[in-house]
Amino acid sequence: MHFFNEIRTNGTADSYDCVSLDTFAGIQVKFASIPNDCTSFGPNSTWDELYYVDFAPNGYVDGKVVFYKIDVDFSDLVLNAKKSETFHDQQMQGRRPRFSIKNQLIKAYNINPYLLFLIA
Numbered sequence: 001m002h003f004f005n006e007i008r009t010n011g012t013a014d015s016y017d018c019v020s021l022d023t024f025a026g027i028q029v030k031f032a033s034i035p036n037d038c039t040s041f042g043p044n045s046t047w048d049e050l051y052y053v054d055f056a057p058n059g060y061v062d063g064k065v066v067f068y069k070i071d072v073d074f075s076d077l078v079l080n081a082k083k084s085e086t087f088h089d090q091q092m093q094g095r096r097p098r099f100s101i102k103n104q105l106i107k108a109y110n111i112n113p114y115l116l117f118l119i120a
Contacts, residue, residue, distance in 0.1 A: 015045045025049050030101060035059045040098040043091050051114070052101045067115035068106055077104060 016026035025048035030039045033055035050070040057066045075088040079099055090097040105111065 015042055016047060020049070023048075027051065029053060031055060032102070033061050037100050037102050038098055039101045040096045041087075041091070042096060043094045045091070052106065054102065063119045065117055065119060066113045068101075068111050069114040070101065070105055070111065072105060072109050072111070074105060 015028065017029045018027045019025065020027060026046065027049045028045065028047035029051045030037075031053035032039065035056055039052075052068045052070055054066040054068070055061055057064050075086065077087045077099065079085055079087055079090060079097055087097045087099070
């Protein structure tokens with residue numbers, strides 16, 4: 001069963017997890033199976049489309065899976081308030097920015113689910 005028309009890159013296309021066969025967009029997929037995610041990005045991480053997959057939308061793994069398409073620019077998201085460091089700043093320093101996509105993007109920007117399904 002296919003939900004997206006894509007092909008895996010297997011390390012051949014920058015930091016993309018897959019590439020859309022329809023638009024040739026580079027896609028990254030982040031996911032968590034715990035209620036409070038701590039997602040990390042590589043210092044050279046890039047994408048055209050970003051998806052977050054929540055395997056624990058009810059706080060635990062119960063078979064419900066929710067996909068979110070992250071369409072907000074979060075390069076200026078402050079990750080270290082003491083140093084006023086943003087996501088972009090940490091990448092430029094060669095560091096791996098880490099934050100909660102669920103709390104700091106999905107909830108903060110009221111991003112609606114892109115796709116929902118139940119694994120039986």
